[in-house]
Amino acid sequence: MVKKILALFMAGVMFVCCFCLNTSAADLADYSMTDAQWAEYWDENKDNFSQMQLYVGADESELNFCWHSKKSGDIPKVRIGISENMEVYSEFEGTYKNHGDYQANYVTASGFEEDSVYYYSFAVGDGEFSEPEMYRTLKSDSFKALYISDVQAGIDDNGDYATYNATCWNKVLTTALNNNYDISFILNCGDMTNSGESNLEWAATMAPKALRNLPTTATYGNHDRKGDTYKYFVNLPNANKALSTTPDGDEYYFRYGDVLFINLCTTNYNVFDEYNFVEKAVSENPDAKWRVVMFHHDVYGPGHHAGDNDTKLLSAVYSAICDKFDIDVCLTGHEHYYGRSYFMYDDKVVDMDYTQHKAVDPEGTLYFTASSAGGRNRMYDEPFSYEWLCFEYMSEELTYSTIEFDEDTFSLNTYDLEGNVIDYYTIEKTSSDFNEFDTDDGLLNTNAIDRLLRNFTGEYYVIFEALYNVFDIVKSVIASLIS
Numbered sequence: 001m002v003k004k005i006l007a008l009f010m011a012g013v014m015f016v017c018c019f020c021l022n023t024s025a026a027d028l029a030d031y032s033m034t035d036a037q038w039a040e041y042w043d044e045n046k047d048n049f050s051q052m053q054l055y056v057g058a059d060e061s062e063l064n065f066c067w068h069s070k071k072s073g074d075i076p077k078v079r080i081g082i083s084e085n086m087e088v089y090s091e092f093e094g095t096y097k098n099h100g101d102y103q104a105n106y107v108t109a110s111g112f113e114e115d116s117v118y119y120y121s122f123a124v125g126d127g128e129f130s131e132p133e134m135y136r137t138l139k140s141d142s143f144k145a146l147y148i149s150d151v152q153a154g155i156d157d158n159g160d161y162a163t164y165n166a167t168c169w170n171k172v173l174t175t176a177l178n179n180n181y182d183i184s185f186i187l188n189c190g191d192m193t194n195s196g197e198s199n200l201e202w203a204a205t206m207a208p209k210a211l212r213n214l215p216t217t218a219t220y221g222n223h224d225r226k227g228d229t230y231k232y233f234v235n236l237p238n239a240n241k242a243l244s245t246t247p248d249g250d251e252y253y254f255r256y257g258d259v260l261f262i263n264l265c266t267t268n269y270n271v272f273d274e275y276n277f278v279e280k281a282v283s284e285n286p287d288a289k290w291r292v293v294m295f296h297h298d299v300y301g302p303g304h305h306a307g308d309n310d311t312k313l314l315s316a317v318y319s320a321i322c323d324k325f326d327i328d329v330c331l332t333g334h335e336h337y338y339g340r341s342y343f344m345y346d347d348k349v350v351d352m353d354y355t356q357h358k359a360v361d362p363e364g365t366l367y368f369t370a371s372s373a374g375g376r377n378r379m380y381d382e383p384f385s386y387e388w389l390c391f392e393y394m395s396e397e398l399t400y401s402t403i404e405f406d407e408d409t410f411s412l413n414t415y416d417l418e419g420n421v422i423d424y425y426t427i428e429k430t431s432s433d434f435n436e437f438d439t440d441d442g443l444l445n446t447n448a449i450d451r452l453l454r455n456f457t458g459e460y461y462v463i464f465e466a467l468y469n470v471f472d473i474v475k476s477v478i479a480s481l482i483s
């Protein structure tokens with residue numbers, strides 16, 4: 001026993017020392033496959049929902065792991081080493097939840113340095129560990145992420161479990177990585193699966209080989225909400241369920257360099273949870289230079305969902321939240337149709353020059369809607385051309401976006417799989433100050449209710465507007481009489 005403790009201690013010391021050596025980062029592998037290679041790989045893995053999925057940690061020094069194994073009651077373990085032979089490693093233990101005949105395992109590893117190469121291996125039962133896989137880190141003061149949405153893996157028309165969605169998603173991911181060797185992680189805006197109730201859908205969402213080496217985020221979409229598999233397949237940082245008053249609440253946040261990413265759950269009907277969570281995340285990260293909010297529903301999107309009652313409600317509430325907390329950028333999905341809004345503030349287009357694809361210290365929030373990375377893009381006879389939309393791209397083609405943060409700039413570039421640039425936009429910030437907000441205020445003290453009224457009454461809103469004006473006149477007459 002003493003020997004074992006000593007060995008673990010030595011391994012720990014060597015591990016820390018080796019971390020200090022800060023080995024230089026390697027490129028990810030080339031994950032390209034021919035159609036035949038992919039077909040063979042997919043055939044072998046389409047039922048495999050026990051693949052390892054890496055998730056972002058609370059910051060760049062952490063990494064979250066999530067995988068399924070046969071139910072055993074064993075404590076999940078992950079080893080992190082600095083060479084492929086795993087002679088020196090540090091071991092991290094986690095927790096698990098039983099899931100049918102399986103257990104979902106959750107482990108968080110920490111201590112990762114920037115610009116370094118690591119290997120991980122996880123317990124697979126009977127004291128055995130998996131073959132090592134590489135994980136590399138890059139810099140966090142300037143970084144690039146892949147932004148996609150709606151893999152929405154589900155049964156194909158021919159009854160296959162998600163072959164088409166998995167194939168499209170793999171193409172998007174490998175193309176993006178081949179053209180952007182420096183992507184550090186994936187921002188996925190949800191509908192991870194279609195029915196939310198089949199493990200096989202997750203086998204498809206997790207199928208691309210690159211996902212063994214590249215962490216992702218997850219977002220709880222309306223399709224994920226249809227079942228209960230989501231919670232067994234994600235391991236997300238700072239997920240404060242204590243704030244949630246409904247079982248759907250699944251908000252989380254993380255830091256990467258100067259950027260605070262806040263992921264919200266737009267299927268949580270108690271929107272006060274989401275408001276409170278943003279306040280908590282922002283208050284705990286006063287030094288973040290950028291605030292990015294992610295959620296599934298496209299509150300200023302390009303397609304037919306803008307007419308849905310849930311979108312009308314969500315756009316009133318979430319635009320008020322973005323205004324209140326001075327959110328720079330909002331990433332969404334749901335529409336299966338790419339779009340970029342004008343800068344929005346107080347539910348109105350911010351008046352400025354939009355011809356340059358660049359803004360310096362803009363007022364308001366820029367909202368993006370990603371297309372479907374699972375090949376489910378929607379086509380309409382005509383574009384919707386909503387008043388809040390600066391750019392839209394209706395196409396069945398697969399697209400993806402990269403997001404880059406440098407010291408003072410945020411840049412988003414959207415490409416098709418041929419490498420053509422579809423859209424691009426840059427925000428430059430000369431100051432890291434945000435508008436002050438009052439923590440005594442609540443959601444009801446934003447003008448969300450008024451926006452709600454406007455969204456649901458449409459052209460009849462003029463009646464309420466007139467009543468407001470009359471009310472204002474009456475108020476001022478009373479005030480002058482009293483004074």
Ligand SMILES: [Fe+2]
Nearest residue numbers: 191221222334
């Ligand atoms: Fe959706």
